[in-house]
Amino acid sequence: MAARNSGKADGEPQNQPIPADDEVAKEVQRATDKAQEQGFYGVETDPTPNEHYTVAGVVEGKPTPETDKDAAAEARRAAGLA
Known part of the structure; x- marks a missing residue:
């Protein structure tokens, strides 16, 4: 399962699992993974x-x-x- 990065109160990232039914978060993660792989968005x-x-x-x-x-x-x- 992919992880979602949500900041704590002190600004430190905290990885949380993406709920299985959160299609929007999954699509954002797919786009981010693709951009990471190719080095840019678009x-x-x-x-x-x-x-x-x-x-x-x-x-x-x-x-x-x-x-x-x-x-x-x-x-x-x-x-x-x-």
């Missing part, structure tokens, strides 16, 4: 590798949506805009 909209935005990536001419029309088209497709 969907990734820019598939450009982070290293393309570094000084080394810029010096090497690695494409970003801001500098390359093919990378921009790929980012629009990933975001569902194309």
Whole structure:
């Protein structure tokens, strides 16, 4: 059974089991688990590798949506805009 985090009066977290019939808490826990696994909430909209935005990536001419029309088209497709 998953645990729910509810603060004590002194601010310390206290794990409590989620009641079996608490569907809202279960859905929140599923969303939180998914975000923890992927490292963020929502969907990734820019598939450009982070290293393309570094000084080394810029010096090497690695494409970003801001500098390359093919990378921009790929980012629009990933975001569902194309």
